[in-house]
Amino acid sequence: MEARYNLKSPAVKRLMKEAAELRDPTDHYHAQPLEDNLFEWHFTVRGPPDSDFDGGVYHGRIVLPPEYPMKPPSIILLTANGRFEVGKKICLSISGHHPETWQPSWSIRTALLAIIGFMPTKGEGAIGSLDYTPEERRALAKKSQDYYCEACGVKMKAVLLPLSSASSSDDKEARELARQISFKAEVNPPGGSQAEANLPKQPQDQPEPASGTSEEDATISSGQETPQAVPSANASRSPRQRRAQQRRVPASPGLIQVQQHNVNGSNTGSAVLIVLLTLALAALIFRRIYLANDYIFDYEL
Template identity: 60%
Template sequence: MESKYNLKSPAVKRLMKEAAELRGATEHYHAQPLEDNLFEWHFSVRGPPDSDFDGGIYHGRILLPPEYPMKPPSIILLTPNGRFEVGKKICLSISGHHPETWQPSWSIRTALIAIIGFMPTKGEGAIGSLDYTPEERRFLAKKSQEFCCETCSCSLSSALLPLDPNSDISLEHHMANELAHQINFKTESSSVGKRASEGEDASAEVSNLTLDGASNSSSFETVESSLTEQAEASAATKTKSPQSLLSPNNGRPHSPLRRRVVLYQRDNSEAPNIPRLIADVQEPQNDNHMGSAVLILVLTLALAALIFRRIYLAHDIKFQYEL
């Protein structure tokens, strides 16, 4: 198998090392890659004691990505068990469904121990999870040792070492439960932190949008708020025609700002004891009229001078020709 893969690849080096470490079966788990595929492993785990899975041995597949250990594996159970769907990638915090919680320091051994710890937990609708009754799970646990994998020809009755009556089984499974609890806790904490971060980002974005909008229209809102608090309307203004409200006496149109002031005054003409603000809103002065008049005068004089010069030159040429 070594000749098929690039031995300098981090994934290949890591998987070769883990395969050597897990070569020998234990009482609780065993896993090895297929003979022709280093990135597909088959495993067997013993059901946790004092649970509905006590006495069962369960077989499954682990599919590893080329980026392993930077990306998590996918886990598929092949033995009917009543907790995980058969032939479907299950959703765990150590599986490919949750790459955000995977840690490169975890290994295939970590995944095996975590599976044992996760088995007694509730499915809660997760992908690939089942919630069979305790009676059904106990029945499947007894029947599980009859299972034989068609791919790796593994017989579960001999997949693991027999239990040693003197060994402390509860200690190993306590470690599995503790690991599953820690992984669940980290996943929940990460999700809460992520939601909080997203909430803060959303709040900051809304705040920025509000501030941007306020800065873009600060002058308009200042005048409008002043009008709301201070604008006065008189009954005489209400009797004027709409055209007189929108145009001053000299016929020049009001600016949009002054037009809004006048209309607001007309609509609130009954408001008592409100100081008059219209006098504070000054009409913009058109300082360009004088400059335009001067420019037109200068251009007119220049054009007249040019015309006079051309007439003079034409007359001078005619006079010289006659001579």
């Protein structure tokens, strides 16, 4: 197998080291890569004691990405157990469903202990989780000992060592690891890691003005003062364009009031002039009629 892979690759070096460490099975777990694929492992774990899975021996697959250990593996159970779906990638804070909680210091052994520690916990609707009754899980635990994996040729009855006095320490480590991983998954914000949550927030970009409007129009519509024009921008405009730009600037409220006052004053003056002209004309007509009447009266006499 070594001739098929680049031994300088960090992932290959790490997996070769872990394969050597996990070569000998224990009374709680065992895992080894397939003969033709270093990035796919088959594992076997014993059900945690004092639980519905006590006495069960469960088999599954671990698929590792080329970026391992910088990215987490995917975990698939192959033995019916009543806690995780068979043949489906399960959702754990140590699996590929939660890369934000994965730590490169974790290993395949960490994943095996996490599976053991997570089995007695509630599924709570997570991807690949099941919430079978205790009776169903106990029945599946007994049935699991007869499972045989055709892909790797492992029999559940013979793969793990018999339980020993050292098993209690492994059980305690599995429970503690599951508690720590669950806690880390809860405190991390959704959609980001704890490190991302501690990063300072970046200021949001200011919204750009709508299409078809200038910066001056956008500033006036927002109620802010119009910034002074940049000399270089004005210098590039022709006198005609600058005059057109000045005409676009709306008049201030004080200027509008002065203009309205001037208009009102001119209207009032015009009305007074019309009245005076009308009175003068009326007086002239009256005078002419009066003089005409006097002339006719004198003529008759």
